[in-house]
Amino acid sequence: MTRIFAWAALLLxxxxxxxxxxxxxxxxxxxxxxxxxxxxxxxxFEDPTFWATFxxxxxxxxxxxxxxxxxxxxxxxxxxxxxxQARPVIEFITLLPLVIPAIVIVFGYIRLYNTSSFLPLTGxxxxxxxxxxxxxxxxxxxxxxxxxxxxxxxxxxxTLTEAAQSLGAGWFTILARIILPNVLVxxxxxxxxxxxxxxxxxxxxxxLNRPAFGPFMQLLGANRAYEPPALAVIAxxxxxxxxxxxxxxxxxxxxxxxxA
Amino acid sequence: MxxxxxxxxxxxxxxxxxxxxLPFVLFALLFLILPTMKIVLGAFQSPEGSFTLQNLIDxxxxxxxxxxxxxxxxSLITALLGCAVGFxxxxxxxxxGLPKGIRGPLLTFSGVASNFAGVPLAFAFIATLGPAGLVTxxxxxxFGINLRAMGFNLLSFWGLVVTYLFFxxxxxxxxxxxxxxxxxxxxxxxxxxxGATATQYWRMVAFPILFPSLLGTFALLFANSFGAVATAFAxxxxxxxxxxxxxxxxxxxxxxGNPNLGYALAFGMIVITGLANVTxxxxxxxxxxxxx
Numbered sequence: 001m002t003r004i005f006a007w008a009a010l011l012l013x014x015x016x017x018x019x020x021x022x023x024x025x026x027x028x029x030x031x032x033x034x035x036x037x038x039x040x041x042x043x044x045f046e047d048p049t050f051w052a053t054f055x056x057x058x059x060x061x062x063x064x065x066x067x068x069x070x071x072x073x074x075x076x077x078x079x080x081x082x083x084x085q086a087r088p089v090i091e092f093i094t095l096l097p098l099v100i101p102a103i104v105i106v107f108g109y110i111r112l113y114n115t116s117s118f119l120p121l122t123g124x125x126x127x128x129x130x131x132x133x134x135x136x137x138x139x140x141x142x143x144x145x146x147x148x149x150x151x152x153x154x155x156x157x158x159t160l161t162e163a164a165q166s167l168g169a170g171w172f173t174i175l176a177r178i179i180l181p182n183v184l185v186x187x188x189x190x191x192x193x194x195x196x197x198x199x200x201x202x203x204x205x206x207x208l209n210r211p212a213f214g215p216f217m218q219l220l221g222a223n224r225a226y227e228p229p230a231l232a233v234i235a236x237x238x239x240x241x242x243x244x245x246x247x248x249x250x251x252x253x254x255x256x257x258x259x260a
Numbered sequence: 261m262x263x264x265x266x267x268x269x270x271x272x273x274x275x276x277x278x279x280x281x282l283p284f285v286l287f288a289l290l291f292l293i294l295p296t297m298k299i300v301l302g303a304f305q306s307p308e309g310s311f312t313l314q315n316l317i318d319x320x321x322x323x324x325x326x327x328x329x330x331x332x333x334x335s336l337i338t339a340l341l342g343c344a345v346g347f348x349x350x351x352x353x354x355x356x357g358l359p360k361g362i363r364g365p366l367l368t369f370s371g372v373a374s375n376f377a378g379v380p381l382a383f384a385f386i387a388t389l390g391p392a393g394l395v396t397x398x399x400x401x402x403f404g405i406n407l408r409a410m411g412f413n414l415l416s417f418w419g420l421v422v423t424y425l426f427f428x429x430x431x432x433x434x435x436x437x438x439x440x441x442x443x444x445x446x447x448x449x450x451x452x453x454x455g456a457t458a459t460q461y462w463r464m465v466a467f468p469i470l471f472p473s474l475l476g477t478f479a480l481l482f483a484n485s486f487g488a489v490a491t492a493f494a495x496x497x498x499x500x501x502x503x504x505x506x507x508x509x510x511x512x513x514x515x516x517g518n519p520n521l522g523y524a525l526a527f528g529m530i531v532i533t534g535l536a537n538v539t540x541x542x543x544x545x546x547x548x549x550x551x552x
Contacts, residue, residue, distance in 0.1 A: 006356020108295025
């Protein structure tokens with residue numbers, strides 16, 4: 001009896017999740033009348049704006065990941081090693097981006113960093129790009145910090161540091177050659193999740209007026225019929241790839257550890 | 261930060277260790293705390309810069325009140341349905357005696373689906389339940405059911421509910437499966453030995469233990485949909501009257517005609533998502549006592 005209910009709950013749930021995926025795939029293939037074709041995808045790939053905005057978002061994602069790693073790894077390491085009393089405060093701060101909606105944060109940026117402020121970041125395109133990267137780093141902070149901190153928990157930070165120090169390593173060497181390789185899996189998980197968040201982000205990019213992939217998709221959606229579902233299929237594939245890569249690196253590391 | 265801290269005599273030890281988190285503190289101040297403070301303070305300032313409660317009072321117009329009410333309703337309903345459906349699916353996988361192989365793929369898929377929000381999600385639903393969508397056409401040609409004539413419109417409140425569930429349900433599954441795993445087999449056995457039926461076990465043992473995590477996750481889902489902009493914007497454009505869309509239009513073009521009213525609108529959002537998240541954190545700490 002329970003089993004029948006269980007199957008029913010699972011199958012109904014799966015139906016709900018599969019229908020939109022089937023819907024977008026089918027619709028994206030219907031551009032040519034009467035037959036299924038990849039015309040919508042061709043149209044999307046021929047559009048130079050697609051490549052420009054996609055490249056822009058990819059670049060920003062890369063910048064966000066590099067900045068996030070440089071910010072989070074030393075901080076999480078230092079807090080574990082020297083400042084355990086600061087942990088609750090730091091953890092609270094890293095959770096704030098889940099509490100404050102992204103639209104509110106970017107509203108604050110626009111008002112705080114306008115052209116007549118102490119740091120006129122929105123005055124130039126490059127400055128706005130930096131501001132957007134910082135915004136993305138903020139959005140990714142909860143996930144990045146949690147991932148790295150969990151990674152640090154599995155290694156003995158204090159012993160590794162002392163061993164490295166007694167061999168004459170400075171702080172930079174310790175971080176770059178001891179700590180980072182040891183939490184690489186966690187860092188990669190955080191990085192792929194950051195990529196998944198940044199690549200299609202709409203609100204911040206639209207309000208800061210930057211030519212990112214999210215606003216491009218929205219604009220296309222308002223004006224075309226068949227390209228938007230094709231974009232949705234592409235975006236879904238990217239999200240899926242990011243999550244798959246996270247699983248892959250995690251599994252790989254377990255395998256490595258089991259061998260050791 | 262990577263420099264060795266300068267040596268001082270023990271008596272005069274400066275808190276040099278705190279310098280290690282200086283970059284993080286600077287980042288958090290500049291790009292998280294100060295921008296938020298700017299909004300909060302702005303909500304209590306008149307255009308001339310003096311303290312006032314007028315902005316908050318001005319929120320009390322028909323249009324803004326109904327925007328908040330629609331947003332709260334939307335978040336409550338999607339959180340409630342998300343919790344119910346997510347719980348049913350998670351319980352089916354954990355207790356329902358289904359093949360073990362289902363669990364892994366379901367968790368992976370939930371990870372993907374909970375991140376598949378925003379603009380593409382809106383496209384997927386337009387292609388499925390929109391006027392020319394797969395399901396709409398199928399129901400019409402095969403069964404003669406006209407969704408639109410039955411009062412369903414994707415670009416409306418209920419359309420938004422159906423769409424939001426696509427990221428709400430997976431989030432629930434991701435959070436509740438570990439909690440369900442934490443229910444110890446001994447508790448069920450103890451209840452059975454004492455003569456409890458399955459219903460009694462659920463009502464008097466499992467549910468009270470799960471209650472804090474259920475309510476906590478509910479609060480998280482509420483905040484999750486309350487702050488969402490992109491999905492709603494891509495689905496309905498700027499006309500749907502919910503708070504995040506209203507704020508979006510206000511930031512773009514000052515549609516309220518008063519910049520400080522915009523601050524107040526954003527401040528209201530922080531208060532509501534803040535309350536929801538505080539509930540989540542408090543309840544989560546309570547539920548972790550049992551689930552160790």
